[in-house]
Amino acid sequence: MSSPAVTVLIPVHNGAEHLGDALASVFAQDFDDFEVLVVDDGSTDATPAVLANCDDPRLRVLRLERTGLIGALNRGLDEARGDLIARLDSDDEMLPGRLTRQVARFRRDSRLVACGTDYELFGASEGLVRTPRRDQDCRAHLVFGSPIAHPAAMLRASALRACGVRYRTDYPHAEDFKLFSELAAVGTLENLAEPGLRYRVHPGQVSHVEAGPQRETHLRICAENLAGLGLVMSTERLGRLLYPTPGGWRATLGYAVGRLPELLLLGWRGDRLAGVAQALIVGRERLRALVRG
Template sequence: MNAPAVTVLMPVHNGAGQLPAALDSVFAQDFADFEVLVVDDGSDDGTPAILAGCGDPRLRVLRLDRTGLIGALNAGLDQARGALIARMDADDEMLPGRLRRQVELFRRDPGLVACGSDYLLFGSAQGLVRTPHRDADCRAHLVFGSPIAHPAAMLRAGALRAHGVRYRADYPHAEDFKLFSELAAAGRLANLAEPGLRYRVHPGQVSQVEAGPQRTVQLRICAENLAARGVPVSTERLERLLWPSGGGWPDALRYAVRRLPELAVLGWRSHRLAGLGQALIVGRERLRRLLSRPAGDR
């Protein structure tokens, strides 16, 4: 059997409620040379039955005893047959044309190692999230957070294997951010300047349930990426810059006067103009969040 061009890697644990819509959105893509590798991480709900009832021959199922997300992702990397690996979560939906547009970009640019896209929020929040599109902007953003939305990402499998890049168990809840940080040493990063994913926002997702531990690991990665650029910064200082507390006009004004200039300096010192541009984008988003919260919120 010939290997497909793309492996769509989808880990799932007890995802019966949203899995059918996620699978349908992938199988409806206008680029057809792919396999869907679903890593069923010990599901004990209706997930196995849904997978067993899928009649599309492009589906492969890897059944594991409960190992956790990072173990499931690495098992998927080991079993993927495609030269390109497209990530997808079982509670999200792939927008039409995503795979085709990402594959076209990889074929035009042999040095590209990871490509995501802008994405749409749905569920308990709505809106369009824009990402940095050029390689320089993606690299500059790595000192402030992940530039690529994990379930919208496509990765070059050969670069992962040649450089020994995998999901790291010592970076839980931000393993994707660490992977992109390491993969950046192997080649270029990019995002499609159009939505490729509908990202479901709900109370049970990792960013809600594990918000505190995730933030701690994200700050650690940001500090490591800054140190690699010769700009050592403590995680405590980064937390004040990237996750300001409070809310309302007074706290927003204090952030604009005290913290935004610090953020801009970090961006400039790490990546010059691209870094400054990303710092201003990040700072503007933090100001928006402060203004959306009640005054005095902690």
Template structure:
């Protein structure tokens, strides 16, 4: 069965539509793939509903959740929000693609159901795409927060990637750094037309799902890295990254890096490859420690709840 057929069968109904019949095409679509997201979904929705950019839609695809996610979505009355519920649970790549495929905006931002946006994020990133037709990916710096929303680290990401960069410059930085210097989807905005042209999210490797899309989008145009911090990425124990073993993360990163190196478009140099090999274990160690720190904080809060 093709992914398209699976996607069509997965849409039982739309619980919210645009006021006036839903015919108007917004400038920006904020797409939220949600699965068992009840613990943090309200924070995410509050942050997207607080955007100071008026011409947007918010599309939430509930991936057959059995927790309080459906109840939270039923409580939303804002007519900018549309909700679609899957009849069965799709893979992460399928659900992310479905969220974008159902969107109607010219510009698209995918937001995990536990991350949040600063109030001016959409306006600032849409302005970059509007004024730079050669840019296919715009990204901002991101705060790292823990389960409770407390700050872990400020203004992360985009090291060496601020300002206007070619796709080749970004790809080489990915190889050198042995990580995702662009950032998670919450930090990125792109054009819907470019997403369709490059084929969307492509599995099966969940850990490199975002980077793989950024690389293919950068095959169509340039990159712009914003110095502002416009989003927050939640480091939590139950996330897909945390549930992926360190060994699997390393294998997936190596496989993805090899694909970039083997692509003649990027002209990866020997020094880029050498730096990537030197950095790969250090990056993995720091990532594992970051998630452990968030888990330790959560455990301490559960033992010593605020009275």
């Protein structure tokens, strides 16, 4: 059997509630040269039944003893047959045309190693999230956070394997941010200027359940990326810039006057105008969060 152009990689652990919708969104894509590789990481709910009820021949299921998300992702990288790997989480949904647009972009640019999209929030929160566009913008954003939404990403498998880039077990809850940071040394990163993902917001997701550990790992990666540019900044200082403490109008004003200029200077030192542009985006998001309380 010939290899598909794309492997859609979906790790899942006890995700029966939304997995069917995630799969349906993939099988509805207008690009059809793909396989769906679901790595069932020791589910004890109805996940196996949901998968058994799917009769599409493009579905492959790999069942593991409970190994954790990073282990499941790396096993998926090892088992993927497509040279392009499209990520999707079991509680999210692909928007129509995503695979067609991302594959076309990879075929036009052999340097491209990771491509994401904008994404729509749904569930407990709604809205459209705009992502950095060009490679330069994505690289500038790496000192503040991940420039690509992981479940909206498509990766070039041959680049991962040639350079030994994988999900790192010592970067829990931000393994995608570390992966994109490493891939930036291999080729170019970018995002398509249109939404390709519906991202479900709910209390059970990692960003809520593991908020503290995720923040620690996130700040460590930011500090490492800054160090790669010759800039030294402690995670404590970065934390004050990227995770301001809510406190009403006083905290909002204090961040706008005291921290935002420091954030802009950091962006300038990192990548001049592109860095300042990304710092403005990050600073605006933090100010909005402070205003909301």
